[in-house]
Amino acid sequence: MTITITAFERSPDGGRGLARDTRVRWALEEAGQPYQVRLVSFQAMKEPAHLALHPFGQIPTYEEGDLVLFETGSIVLHIAQHYPGLLPDDANARARAIMWMFAALNTVEPPILELTTAKIHEGDRPWTQARLPLVEERIRARLAQLSRHLGDAAWLDSAFSAGDLMMVSVLLRLKSSGILDEFPNLAAYVSRGEARPAYKRAFAAQLAINKRD
Amino acid sequence: MTITITAFERSPDGGRGLARDTRVRWALEEAGQPYQVRLVSFQAMKEPAHLALHPFGQIPTYEEGDLVLFETGSIVLHIAQHYPGLLPDDANARARAIMWMFAALNTVEPPILELTTAKIHEGDRPWTQARLPLVEERIRARLAQLSRHLGDAAWLDSAFSAGDLMMVSVLLRLKSSGILDEFPNLAAYVSRGEARPAYKRAFAAQLAINKRD
Known part of the structure; x- marks a missing residue:
């Protein structure tokens, strides 16, 4: 199933990597999973279509089939629990x-x-x-x-x-x-x-x- | 295996339930798991024996056999993933x-x-x-x-x-x-x-x- 995440159309940090999509990208790269990115403007983040995915109007979100997640910690944990490379076996x-x-x-x-x-x-x-x-x-x-x-x-x-x-x-x-x-x-x-x-x-x-x- | 958590000997909130051990107690009660409590004074929280369990010198901690956890979120998640009552099946x-x-x-x-x-x-x-x-x-x-x-x-x-x-x-x-x-x-x-x-x-x-x- 295709994984799609959202990220800032323009990150407030100008690309220093501090926006939270970097954390999700990093997890997906460690897990070797390809992903698509949908860019969201500051205005669109506060509109109903995005709020339906993320009630706090932020990025990133994560879509994979029927599953929609927001909150970076939960997205990274989901990736870690479903793909190899981020959690030990024990x-x-x-x-x-x-x-x-x-x-x-x-x-x-x-x-x-x-x-x-x-x-x-x-x-x-x-x-x-x-x-x-x-x-x-x-x-x-x-x-x-x-x-x-x-x-x-x-x-x-x-x-x-x-x-x-x-x-x-x-x-x-x-x-x-x-x-x-x-x-x-x-x-x-x-x-x-x-x-x-x-x-x-x-x-x-x-x-x-x-x-x- | 016996579950042991730590809690304040005297909570700074005087028993209003805002100390984080209440979250862990609540999770254990939802899961129907008995537990023991070891009370820790403010002084003891900063001493080596407790810091070995919790590097940030706080409560609660969670001990179950060989497993030692700190950080309330991870303790509640561990309980939720190992006992019924706190996570849906789907x-x-x-x-x-x-x-x-x-x-x-x-x-x-x-x-x-x-x-x-x-x-x-x-x-x-x-x-x-x-x-x-x-x-x-x-x-x-x-x-x-x-x-x-x-x-x-x-x-x-x-x-x-x-x-x-x-x-x-x-x-x-x-x-x-x-x-x-x-x-x-x-x-x-x-x-x-x-x-x-x-x-x-x-x-x-x-x-x-x-x-x-």
């Missing part, structure tokens, strides 16, 4: 890989999203300059714990998994902030993710859309 | 139930957590009173979309699932703010969750710990 190791997906999305990403929100949605507010160090400290607290867990391991739980795919994707949001470089083992971890051929193909595919005329 | 409906778990944790909860953070960690800052309306508007924007999707349905995707368990648990955080009451169908949805016998048992179990002498 049942306990599989549960732990999924655990790291949730940890990326629900423990590590929320303080990082606060930084994005502070800069984009509150950038012109009088308190933002004074407030940013507090937001950054909350990110550092999480990264310190993650860095301690990772130590000098290559991946979060022995072999690369969907948990690493999600954690690397979340940490990539920090690249321009400089915070990541304060934790050399995490910076190296992110670089290992970016060096994977599947990530490179996913990044190139989203870049091709965002750099076209 | 493969597509199952994927959608899991999708709603991720939507609860990664789309609806982050702006709600921002409100908690603003009140608890920035409550004494000079900007907080001026900033709170912006944080609340971001929550309302999400709830309006969720409310539109739910309409007059009882649950998010036909039958009650782990997706509803997680969404109700996330929305319960808003109960004291008054924001939930602005969306009568969501308030009724949360009440439907609270009325479930399994939720009542989970709530009572955490309350018993937090109200003891």
Whole structure:
């Protein structure tokens, strides 16, 4: 069955790969599954046809036969559970890989999203300059714990998994902030993710859309 | 195999059921699985023995034989995938139930957590009173979309699932703010969750710990 995902017609990040379709593209590339992309404008995202697929009016969505999914975490998990390459065979190791997906999305990403929100949605507010160090400290607290867990391991739980795919994707949001470089083992971890051929193909595919005329 | 979870020795919410062990207790009650609870103090949560189970030093954790999990979403998903009562049989409906778990944790909860953070960690800052309306508007924007999707349905995707368990648990955080009451169908949805016998048992179990002498 054909897999179709949606992506921004023009990503707000101009092709830096931070839009969430990159995470889904990466998962599909790791799993070796071809996919089609339907581009959606900001206006179309808020219209009934797209809202019928995604009630929160965002991208990506995932269509495969009768199945329609939104929410990046659930799409990546679906791909990981149905195609090889993203989850270990051992049942306990599989549960732990999924655990790291949730940890990326629900423990590590929320303080990082606060930084994005502070800069984009509150950038012109009088308190933002004074407030940013507090937001950054909350990110550092999480990264310190993650860095301690990772130590000098290559991946979060022995072999690369969907948990690493999600954690690397979340940490990539920090690249321009400089915070990541304060934790050399995490910076190296992110670089290992970016060096994977599947990530490179996913990044190139989203870049091709965002750099076209 | 015995299931053991961890919970706060004293929950910061004094037993209102908002600590995340309530979500896991609720899932175990829906699945009809007995469990043991090991209480952890704030100090013990930051010590090596607990950090070996949970690198972010939080509760709950989940131990079952050789399996150790942290991260509430992954624990609830593990319970849902291994015991009956929390996921539909149909493969597509199952994927959608899991999708709603991720939507609860990664789309609806982050702006709600921002409100908690603003009140608890920035409550004494000079900007907080001026900033709170912006944080609340971001929550309302999400709830309006969720409310539109739910309409007059009882649950998010036909039958009650782990997706509803997680969404109700996330929305319960808003109960004291008054924001939930602005969306009568969501308030009724949360009440439907609270009325479930399994939720009542989970709530009572955490309350018993937090109200003891």
